[in-house]
Amino acid sequence: MTHFVVTANRLNDGEVLYRTASEGWSLWIKDSILAETKTQAEEWLERAEAKSEALKIVGPYVMKVQYRDEKIIPLGQREVIRAKGPTVHPQFQKTIPDGSHV
Amino acid sequence: MYRYDEFDHTLVSERVSQFKGQVARRLSGDLTEEQFRPLRLMNGLYLQLHAYMLRVAIPYGTLSSTQMRMLAHIADKYDRGYGHFTTRQNIQYNWPSLDQTPNILDELASVEMHAIQTSGNCIRNVTSDQYAGVAADEIEDPRVYCEIIRQWSTLHPEFSFLPRKFKIAVTGASTDRAATRVHDIGLQMVRGSEGEVGFKVIVGGGLGRTPIIGPTIREFLPKKHLLSYLEAVLRVYNQLGRRDNIYKARIKILVQSAGAEEFAAQVEEEWAHIRDGYLQLPQSEINRIRSYFAPPDYEILPAIDAEHALKMSEVPEFASWVERNAVAHRQPGYAIVNISLKPIGGIPGDATVAQMEIVADLAARYGLDEIRVTHEQNLVLPNVKQAELFAVWQKLAQSDLATPNLGLVSDIIACPGLDYCNLANARSIPVAQNISERFRDLERQHDIGDLKIKISGCINACGHHHVGNIGILGVDKKGVEFYQITLGGRADDGAALGDIIGPAFSYEDVVDAVETIIETYLAHRESDELFNDTYARIGPQPFKEKLYAAH
Numbered sequence: 117m118t119h120f121v122v123t124a125n126r127l128n129d130g131e132v133l134y135r136t137a138s139e140g141w142s143l144w145i146k147d148s149i150l151a152e153t154k155t156q157a158e159e160w161l162e163r164a165e166a167k168s169e170a171l172k173i174v175g176p177y178v179m180k181v182q183y184r185d186e187k188i189i190p191l192g193q194r195e196v197i198r199a200k201g202p203t204v205h206p207q208f209q210k211t212i213p214d215g216s217h218v
Numbered sequence: 219m220y221r222y223d224e225f226d227h228t229l230v231s232e233r234v235s236q237f238k239g240q241v242a243r244r245l246s247g248d249l250t251e252e253q254f255r256p257l258r259l260m261n262g263l264y265l266q267l268h269a270y271m272l273r274v275a276i277p278y279g280t281l282s283s284t285q286m287r288m289l290a291h292i293a294d295k296y297d298r299g300y301g302h303f304t305t306r307q308n309i310q311y312n313w314p315s316l317d318q319t320p321n322i323l324d325e326l327a328s329v330e331m332h333a334i335q336t337s338g339n340c341i342r343n344v345t346s347d348q349y350a351g352v353a354a355d356e357i358e359d360p361r362v363y364c365e366i367i368r369q370w371s372t373l374h375p376e377f378s379f380l381p382r383k384f385k386i387a388v389t390g391a392s393t394d395r396a397a398t399r400v401h402d403i404g405l406q407m408v409r410g411s412e413g414e415v416g417f418k419v420i421v422g423g424g425l426g427r428t429p430i431i432g433p434t435i436r437e438f439l440p441k442k443h444l445l446s447y448l449e450a451v452l453r454v455y456n457q458l459g460r461r462d463n464i465y466k467a468r469i470k471i472l473v474q475s476a477g478a479e480e481f482a483a484q485v486e487e488e489w490a491h492i493r494d495g496y497l498q499l500p501q502s503e504i505n506r507i508r509s510y511f512a513p514p515d516y517e518i519l520p521a522i523d524a525e526h527a528l529k530m531s532e533v534p535e536f537a538s539w540v541e542r543n544a545v546a547h548r549q550p551g552y553a554i555v556n557i558s559l560k561p562i563g564g565i566p567g568d569a570t571v572a573q574m575e576i577v578a579d580l581a582a583r584y585g586l587d588e589i590r591v592t593h594e595q596n597l598v599l600p601n602v603k604q605a606e607l608f609a610v611w612q613k614l615a616q617s618d619l620a621t622p623n624l625g626l627v628s629d630i631i632a633c634p635g636l637d638y639c640n641l642a643n644a645r646s647i648p649v650a651q652n653i654s655e656r657f658r659d660l661e662r663q664h665d666i667g668d669l670k671i672k673i674s675g676c677i678n679a680c681g682h683h684h685v686g687n688i689g690i691l692g693v694d695k696k697g698v699e700f701y702q703i704t705l706g707g708r709a710d711d712g713a714a715l716g717d718i719i720g721p722a723f724s725y726e727d728v729v730d731a732v733e734t735i736i737e738t739y740l741a742h743r744e745s746d747e748l749f750n751d752t753y754a755r756i757g758p759q760p761f762k763e764k765l766y767a768a769h
């Protein structure tokens with residue numbers, strides 16, 4: 117089923133971030149808080165932009181994901197690459213601390 | 219070699235310290251992203267998909283070994299161990315952090331480099347022929363005029379906020395290796411009726427959404443009028459260029475809508491007011507700048523070195539590399555060495571720290587300390603003695619820098635595409651890598667002969683796909699990557715835009731499609747005919763039939 121999450125880049129190094137349930141940011145899409153409607157996600161986006169911590173992020177926006185088998189899957193090649201890292205440099209692919217790939 | 223003057227030193231160091239302050243204020247929250255964005259872009263810092271990207275200017279693609287070592291050092295200390303050479307003869311770093319960027323700029327300034335004019339609606343880094351100064355077919359070294367233009371355009375107050383970015387290329391040779399017909403302004407050095415040297419002026423070429431081969435608006439411009447004429451072109455553009463629509467803001471749209479003749483007339487009218495003013499270039503000034511580019515002290519050598527000739531006959535791999543990657547030098551006994559940054563299956567234009575260091579060492583030891591960056595994303599050692607080619611080849615081969623594929627199927631131009639670029643629709647690099655792998659047999663590549671494949675990840679055309687013999691453009695269909703193919707383009711003297719051959723191919727199918735096109739060419743080729751000649755002779759139909767036969 118299609119859901120929505122809020123994403124941004126981290127100010128100092130540009131790392132891709134996802135908005136979490138605790139109104140913080142995570143490097144991993146699996147930690148995202150899922151909105152069932154775009155409107156709901158846009159409300160969260162507005163809240164994220166309003167907070168002073170917004171100064172630590174760049175370019176937040178709402179993106180579409182699929183939620184399937186308890187996994188959050190980004191929609192579209194662009195978001196897949198943002199979530200995982202460049203496909204042409206396997207050594208720079210994003211790895212979750214437990215060693216598994218995103 | 220070009221040297222900074224006092225003015226450049228002051229300007230660059232002031233700019234770096236100003237940027238340090240701006241970064242600090244952004245990090246502390248005193249500046250919002252909206253306020254900061256134009257400031258970072260003015261310093262060559264973009265935000266891409268996963269990280270910042272810093273674009274460093276390499277004026278007219280010329281570097282010393284010290285500068286190349288610095289580029290390696292920056293890749294090592296501040297980035298992830300490599301740099302990416304681009305079609306604008308620049309280098310891009312894909313992973314710098316914001317807080318470290320001022321330090322990078324500081325280090326660059328120590329070797330007279332910077333990232334100014336690599337972004338924004340200003341006159342960008344001027345590009346040139348990678349063989350400038352050493353080409354056998356050259357009238358004069360075009361870098362002298364690139365440098366004159368650079369000095370005139372650097373932070374030019376009237377032209378810092380043009381309707382859109384502005385790119386100038388200059389060539390001094392009869393073979394156009396600088397793609398002058400697809401620049402906002404292309405300057406080709408020519409001789410006038412009495413043998414005097416001047417420029418043919420081409421205005422309003424460009425790729426991107428509306429690709430146009432630039433028309434010539436002046437057949438001959440005397441050298442002394444170079445700057446006043448350019449100023450007149452820029453003024454007309456600045457006044458009449460469309461600022462209301464980003465897609466119509468480049469000068470090519472203005473030239474097309476007015477018509478080349480009318481545009482030229484407007485330029486002439488503006489020029490009449492300023493041509494004899496302070497912008498006239500005195501010969502003494504040309505000579506002063508020319509002294510920066512004085513040819514090195516070449517040795518007097520025989521045209522053919524006996525030892526070299528022996529090695530050519532004894533070591534076939536070496537001979538094949540020399541035949542493909544080395545080019546005639548205008549000085550007897552010397553050669554121009556092309557260093558391929560396109561190893562089979564590699565990322566076009568990428569060089570690791572170790573590779574950059576090797577190239578710097580070779581330039582210092584064997585190359586009279588000069589290196590060039592080409593718009594086809596390779597490097598050049600422009601001054602190598604024939605007698606030392608073997609040693610250079612051995613060192614390059616040890617570092618995967620001696621693939622003998624210059625101008626062949628695997629010498630592909632590819633923009634960063636969706637692996638890095640924020641504007642991309644589709645990936646470019648892995649398509650290039652897969653094509654290169656498919657044609658990994660160098661003998662097969664040599665049988666196919668010269669063939670230029672160019673790939674862009676979106677319509678902005680940084681990979682120059684419109685002027686590839688085979689051009690590949692990434693498009694997005696509902697989040698899925700597809701590739702539109704054009705045939706018959708070229709960027710050199712006979713510049714032409716490719717024709718779209720038909721519906722786009724999926725990522726999985728695009729390499730097969732390229733192979734089908736090449737097989738069709740080979741099946742129809744007459745003797746040594748080049749791809750574009752066969753295409754011109756037989757037209758698109760045989761290619762379409764093969765490509766879409768199953769559909």
Ligand code: SF4
Pocket residue numbers: 633634635636639640641642643674675676677678679680681
């Ligand atoms: S052509 Fe498009 S995808 Fe490629 S680098 Fe340019 S803007 Fe990015």
